[in-house]
Amino acid sequence: MSDRESMPYDVVIVGAGPAGLSAAIRLKQIAAYHEADISVCVLEKGSEVGAHILSGAVIDPQSLDELLPDWRTDGCPLAEVPVTQNLHWVLTKTGRKTLPHLWTPPFLHNKGTYTGSLGNLCRWLAGKAEELGVEIFPGFAAAEILFNDDGSVKGVATGDMGVARDGTRKGDYQPGLELHAKYTFFSEGCRGHLSKELMRIFDLRRECDPQVYGLGVKELWDIDPALHEPGKVIHTQGWPLSEHGANGGGWIYHQAGGQVSIGFVTWLNYTNPYVSPFQEMQKWKTHPQVAALLKGGKRVSYGARAISDGGLQSIPKLVFPGGALIGDSAGFLNVPRIKGTHTAMKSGMLAAEAAVDAILKQRSGDELTAYPEAFETSWVKKELSIVRNVVPLVKKFGDLLGSGLAGITMWAEYLGLKMPFTLHHHPDHETLWRKDLVRKIDYPKPDGVLTFDRLSSVFLSNTNHEEDQPVHLTLKDPDVPVEYDLPMYDEPAQRYCPAGVYEIVGEETGDPKFVINAQNCVHCKTCDIKDPTQNINWVVPEGGGGPNYPNM
Structure with missing residues (x-):
């Protein structure tokens, strides 16, 4: 018999991101309209709301306008910096060309959008939710799905606290808490571990493409005030990924407080196992146009997060008995616009409206x-x-x-000429070539001024995990990294992880061992996605662990 206590709610939401918080707010708004009492709880694995939130971010306010129409005059931090300029650069190693606006459909021009910290927006949304009576529990990680006897989802259980690495209970042990609900919304973000399990149990992907991903690596910089232009937004494509036949691109957003958000996304379908998304980002900063902006500046924060790039054809079945997938757990990102906050929020609102109707009708x-x-x-x-x-x-x-053809199809679709086809995706973990078929990449050493190593970067993310706890990066077969991945791909986990979690030691003495430095993990989920044998399974660590992003 379980020694866990339980708490009943009408709706439990896993994850205090934009989708989860929008769902919570909408649930309470509609309940108030019907003069109904609907109890709502939000679980957040980060130490506080926003601690694990990372985005560029340029945000379309369409959903925010629907949810909280007075947000611009109600203290919302997003209102500080409307986008004033929008540029798209195609980079070569030393030069650039600016893509004319006339070549791109109007919805790519960022008119009416805002740039700022998505983490701070979520903190503000959490305050609004709590004002409406939503209960938010940060530092509590949903670790297990609970089921009713008929197989429907009953709720979730939080992870036990105070468990040692060997599985024994420490002196401060506390059992997890069960949260039971009429409906449970899973808003875990990209590659959520419970969402992944739900897709398997309920076969939610049987009629859609596999999800595909990118890894975004982000830094915040304080720059020379003379170079700061609030509201200026730049996106780049081409170099340096073009050197490896890979895809992705960078961003430069001039935000509040004299800061720029800079970052680089590497699509995870790359073929060369020696590609390092982290080092591609560092290399990108050495481009003359980017380096000139950062000269004399100071890097103040760092983080990384995978994003769901599959779009419409990769959205799974959204519902199952007792619950729903919302936000990036399902994958609503609009990749060409480089925006997903507004679509994630709307998905949460739609789910909330359906849930209130069902609860009021006692279904x-x-x-x-x-x-x-x-x-x-x-x-x-x-x-x-x-x-x-x-x-x-x-x-x-x-x-x-590809970009030219994509532009043509977007223009055609925008003008009402629907393309009579939908192209499909293939899983990212299947794309790597053997190491003997590719050129090894020699990345330059970091200079500590413009470019940096991974460990000093992780330090800026304020990442922390209790050292004596079970490793949350689990291996289905502990022999695979050395016996298969190393000879086949030179163990790519050493390079695709942006936090230095994985390394091979002892190779020079003929006794290689695969080491997992789980304390460094920034919860980006790249290992769970790109591992070629799908041998790495990311599960939640003890609640409150991971990065603590102050302004990302």
């Missing part, structure tokens, strides 16, 4: 079919449909030709 525990039905007729579906072929075209034909 608890069934499938919230009204949620996917509402998605089918929403502006989110229309927006994602217009750009559905962009990522596959660029992957198939490369940056130059």
Whole structure:
């Protein structure tokens, strides 16, 4: 018999990101309209709301306008910096060309958008949710899905606290808490470990493409005030990934307080196992245009996070008995726009509207079919449909030709000429070539001024895990890294991880061992995605562990 206590709610939401908090707020708004009492709880694995939130971010306020129309005058931090300039650079090693606005559809121009910290926006949304009576529990990681006797989702249980690495209970042991709900929303972000399990149990991906991903590596810099232009937004493509036949690109956002958000996304379908997304980002900063902006500046924060790039054709079935997937757990990112906050928020709102209707009609525990039905007729579906072929075209034909073809299809779709085809995706973990078929990449050493190593970067993320706890990066077969991945791919986990978690030691003495430095993990999920044998399984560590991003 379980020694865990339980708490009942009408709706439990796993994850205090933009989707989860928007769902919580909408649940309470509609309940108030109907003069109903609907209890809502939000679990957040970070030490506080926003601690694990990372985005560029340029945000379309469409969903925020729907949810909280007075946000611009109500203290919302996002209102500080509207976007004033929008540029797109195509980089070569030493030069750049600016893509004319006339070549791109209007929805790519960032008119009416804002740039700032998504973490701070979530902190503000959490305050609004709590004002409405939502209970938010930061530092509590949902570790287990609970089921009713009929197989429907009953809720979740938080992880036990005070468990030693060997599985024994320490002196401060506390059992997890069960949270039971009529409906449970999973808003874990990209590659959520419980969401992944739900997709397997309920076969939610049987009618969609596999999800594909990118890894975003971000830094915040204080720069020379003379170079700071609040609201200026720049996106780049081309160099340095073009040197390896890989895809992705960078961003430069001039935000509040004299800071710029800079970052680089590497699509995880790359083929060369020697590619290091972290080092590609560092190399990108040495481009003359980027280096000139950062000269004399200071790096103040660092983080990394995978993003769901599959778009419309990779969205799984959104509901199952007793719950729903919302936000980036399902994958609503609009890749060409480099925006997913507004679509994630709207998905949470749609799910909330379906749940309130079901609860008021006492249909608890069934499938919230009204949620996917509402998605089918929403502006989110229309927006994602217009750009559905962009990522596959660029992957198939490369940056130059692929981007040109993608531009043509976006213009056609925008003007009402629907393309009679939808291109498909292939899993990222299947794309690596053997190490003997590729050129090894020699990345330059960091200078400690403009470019940095991974360990000093992780320090800036304020990442911390209790050292004596079970390792949350688990291996299905502990022999695979050395016996298969090392001879085949030179163990790519050493390079695709942006936090220095994985390393091979003892290779020079003929006794290689695979070492997992789990304390460094910034919860980006790249290992769970890109590992070629899918041998690494990311599960939640003890609640409150991981990065503590102050302003990301």
